[in-house]
Amino acid sequence: MPVLLFVDDEPNILSSLRRLFRPHSYKILIANSGQEGLDIMEKETVDLVISDMRMPVMDGAVFLTNVKARWPNTIRLLLTGYADIQSTIDAINRGEIYRYITKPWNDNDIVLVVKQALERKYLENEKKRLEELTFRQNEELKSLNANLEAKVEERTADLKKAHASLLVANDKLKSNFLTSIKVFSNVIEMRGNKLVGHSRRVADLSRKLAKKLNLDSRETQEIFVAALMLDIGKIGFSDELLATPVSQMNGEELGQFHKHTLRAEQLLMPLQDLQTAAKIIRHQHERFDGRGFPDGLTGENIPFGARILALASDYDNLQNGSLVAKRVSVEDAQAIIIRGAGNRYDEKVVLAFRQIINNLPDDVDDKEISIMHLEPGMILSADVISKDGMLLLPADYVLDQHIIGKLALFEHPASAKLVIRVYSNRRK
Structure with a gap:
């Protein structure tokens, strides 16, 4: 059970925080001052601490700096008012806090921040x-x-x-x-060959299709995560089997291939938060006409996410040579996908696909932008996702200079370009 420590000199704030987090299966500790908080941490192992900025004797900046020095693995969050922005910046620099939260806070936001930090x-x-x-x-x-x-x-x-x-x-x-698996979602791609970049391209197209089909952010994120892990059931395949196009597999090889979605579902079974993604992965090879595997589901009985994943995965596999021996051109792959409407694929998903490849305008007026061109005040129009599928920043987040610097540091060591989209005409 994660242990949370709340530090504030105002009893009503501590009561509010304890009442808010009590239903979420955390062990809650409270302290009325920075020194009391340090004393508690001498005796208790604390996973995450939330400290107010303004406190007598020892303010939040000094307290969190002490926490960083003595317990660097403890996640540090800072509660602050809008008037304390300079002090907040100093606290971020000195205490290396994970996130600061302005007062008054939004209950859902602060609970989500804590959950993401612990994850x-x-x-x-x-x-x-x-x-x-x-x-x-x-x-x-x-x-x-x-x-x-x-x-x-x-x-x-x-x-x-x-x-x-x-x-x-x-x-x-x-x-x-x-x-x-959420950390190593691209472990299959490390085998190289046709799999390199496959899950990332499929995930990007799946997310675009989900948005085009007006799915909510939760469903879109589940489909995106499922796409990142669509091939984890192939982890036991030999190099020869991975390199063999489906159209050229013999009976034994097809038998192994047909089991990879079931194996993926079994692997994800212990992870409660990934049960929906596991179901999508299981049914990624179902056909709309019922002639797919493993369960022969038809039409609307196939999970919507699996219908999206089927199209996105086939579109990329046609081009990288995983389905047939000869790589198919982009134009021919698009034609094959469109001809499959109503039998291999859901017609609604195919229609969304056609809208995407024809570059029809979206309802959102946004653009993709590189980190070097980001400016304070820009607003994210889409989640910023790391290469391993982790949410770095949510949509509608207002960028400041500090966060832009953090993004630049995050991108450079990994040599992995972050996809960052911002509203074209919105600033704060």
Whole structure:
């Protein structure tokens, strides 16, 4: 159970925060001053702290700076008024806070910020653990392989036994990666070949289709996440099978291929927040006319997200050679998709696809912009999503110079261009 600490010299503020977060299965701690907050953290392991800016003796900036120095892994949030903007900037620089929240706050917003912060902390910790595990096992494998190569002729039996151990270790490593699938959503693409960039392109097109079909932000996000992970069931495929177009697979290979959506659903089963995405992935190969797999669903019985994913995935696979041996041109791929309306694909989804490829104007007057051209006051027209599908900033967020700098730092080390869209004529 995550532990939250609220620090404020006003009892009514502490009461409001405790009442707001009590139904969300958090352990709540409160402190009436910065020093009391530090004393509590000496005794308790705190995951996230929310501190008011204006407090006597030790203000929020000083308190959070102390928290950063002594407990750097604790997430730090700052409550502040509009009049405290300069102090807030100083606090951000000194205490490296995760987010500041203006008073009076919106209950839904502050609950969402805390939830996202805790999820991000969990994923970062899990990523670090898995990277350390991978490094250790790789070092063990290197050492073992060196010994085996030196003794291969005289110790064939030992080599076979070691090989079996390596297979078990490899299976365990895969299992550990799959428990953190939201972080490693593109693990299949690391195999290279036709899969490179596939899930990202499918996710982008799926999100455009969902928006064109007027799905709400929650459904759009679920479809986007499902598209990022559409191929995780192929993680056990051999390199040869991954490189073989579906049209050229033999019976045994087709049997493995037809099971990949079921395997994906099983892998995601322990993750409660991804159950809708798992259902979409399971049904991505259903056909509108009922001749698909694994369940032979027809028409409206197929989840809407799966109908969108089917079209987006096929469109990219036609062009990268995953469906047929010869890569199909963009124009021919579009024609094939359009001809499939009513049998392979939902006619509504095909219509949205045609609107997108014909560049029909959207209702939203926005544009894509690079980080170097961002200016304070611009308003995001769409979520800013990292390469691994994590929400960095929500739509309608008003940019300031500090956040623009953070985005630039985030993009540079990863060498991954962020897709940033802003309203053309709206500023604050």
